[in-house]
Amino acid sequence: MRVRLALLLGGLSAFGPLSIDMYLPAFPEIAERLGTGQAQVQLTLTAFMIGLAAGQAVFGPLSDAYGRRAPLLAGLIGYAAASLLCAIAPSVFTLVGLRFAQGVSAAAGVVIARAAVRDLFTGPAMARFLSMLMLVSGLAPILAPVIGAQVLRWSTWSGVFVVLAYFGVALLVAAAVCLRETLPPQRRRPADPRGIMRTYARVATDRTFVAYTTSIGFVSAAMFAYIAGSPFVLQELHGLTPQQYSFVFGANALGLMVFTQLNRLLLRWFSPRALLAAGLVLSALAGGGVLAAALLELPLAYLLPPMFLVVASLGVVNPNATALAMADHGSRAGTASALLGLVQFLIGGLAAPLVGIGDSASAVPMAAVIAAMSGAGLLSFAVLRPTKRRPGRYVLQSRTERFDPVGSQETVRIAPVQPGRRRFPGRSRN
Template sequence: MTQAPPSRAKYALILGGMTAFGPLCMDMYLPAFPAIAEDLRASAAEVQLSLMACTMGLALGQLVMGPLSDALGRRRPLLVGVAIYVLASILCALAPSGYALAGMRLVQGFGGAAGIVIARAVVRDLYSGVALAKFFSMLMLVVGIVPILAPVVGGQLLQLTTWRGVFVTLTAVGALLLAVATFLLPETLPAANRRPGSLGITLRTFGELLRDRLFVGFALSASLAFAAMFAYISGSSFVLQDVYGMSAQTFGVVFAVNAIGIVGIGQLNGRLVGRADPRKMLAIGLCCNLLGALLVLVAVLAGLGLVGLLPGLFITVASVGLVMPNATALSLSGRPETAGSASALLGVLQFAVGGMASPLVGAAGSHTAVPMALVMGVLSIAAMAVYLGMARRAVTREREPAVV
């Protein structure tokens, strides 16, 4: 550590802002999907491709920027990454076509990933033990607000400006965070603690993890359940606005309510930690994820309208508050010596699998909810099948993970 850390609240706001790049990139422009498609004369699949591109950029950026920060220190990769994010955001606002927007979103996600992965590394540099756990709890409170507010803010911005103005706003946010990081965030990794060549070591560790049946079972089942929620994120703007006639502002409110479901269930899960078996909690979460997705499918196919659709969407989204924390704990418990790499790989799998689901949701155009419902149903079924076929069986046949 190069110096004593200043105010915890100050660091929580700075690093929380960096970690929020992911939900900001993905959620703020969701209410603008129909407007983007109309303005750029793009199909729903083309617009949703921009969401996939962003998630792939976030995944790739974590793989690259994390090891670079171990080798070069935290500040340089962070500042370069955020600068890339700002530049790409400007180019997104100027995009002349759907495919150009997708290309710039890939770069935007790559740059934003630096904030996500390096912010966590900075926390590890500054704190340890109980202080580390407490700081991450504080950080999650800051980060948890963003997915709730981002689509609401995006919807309100559309009353004042076009979809391009949303990306101008993202540019301004990125520029502000770049200035804050430049002047207020010191280097936290001394030169003596840096590890040149860590990229190769990280890739070898990833290979070992991917050969671990238990890790893959927990990580892949969680990623598929996350992808079912991501199918909702990708398709709900078109479905709720074009198919069911919601305004951009009402969509933002519905999106926020569902995001509150994740936060609330996540907090409930936190209270149950230590008193309930995480495997059972994960299984309950996957069951809820499947139940919600099937309710969505039934509501769409049976023509039940919003009364039938919205409860299923809420259950599917809220279930992630159970699935992700327990799957993460179980994934990391079997390999304490590679917990950092396992956590990074888990995050990459989530973004990669979720991103690949995005174009499928818009395959039949923007005026039907059937593709979104089918994709959610298939992914939720696959999540449960992977858990039962790999993770649950691996636990009983190989070893019992020790989760504290």
């Protein structure tokens, strides 16, 4: 059951990286064919991320009120339609608007996948499952630019969005057939606007939630700055072809997957909080390395290793910070997931355009944003100092309660943890 669930939820979580990374090799072509510049093309990326953030703020509370399935299927339909419209956009500003709509629709898959995981897991168990989920969704940033580069060999940039539309339809069919409801009616919350705002306020004023969420947001923004700037830095400044760029991008994404699975292994001996701190330190040091390489105008061989570590460190930061941020918000999982995603993609969406400011013939603007965001992630964690706490109240145990999220015959029992009882030997409490 876990493998099938991870495959499906991982596919839903992949909407963001697929929709972002697949068209990166086409940035120069989009600028040429639509008669625009680098900054305007990067706005299409910003629009998608802001839409992804705003959509999560909508779909999260809706999934708490009406269950996970109905909002998810609606979002998948909207995503497929918006992707097809992007393929026929006549101007860059039309493409910006459609990318925003595509991001809003894609948010349903991202936020509901995370909320569904929280319906089933918490504490270190959730961090481990999120690491397994990222093994699936981590294939997206590896394969997406490679697929995009191959599509460009037989089609224009429009063909990339047609492929994304097919992906949306495939997941729509899979979710409709295989994914059963993970939020029983008795655990749903009324769709009252005032109640939704109160819930948002309660989550947003949780200091611990804010500490972990801002850490994810800033480190993710460093990666988004890399995503926005690397097509021009690596292809135009360092002379890589779209195919060569796609392989470099895929290698960095592979590092993200490797670190994600390393994190899953290390959770046997270390707490999520300790691993999160280590990931934030690594991200900050790597960001400084990218900036140093850019300022000194070093060859590409000196720029790629710290850039690799900036991306890979997210494989440690993301699952641990997500599990810790949502640990105490099981009854508000959709709203908490939405707020977490809102902060993550809003900061990323605001950071990405900064890469286009300054000298377009230099890697310094991209490197400066990467260094600033990765450093801010560590600083926010250190300043807010999230309090230590016990793992969440519930953990996945074994079979009993009739609960079948992927339509199998297996069932799951959610059992309360007795005070003072350690269910995860060898791990400290968080």
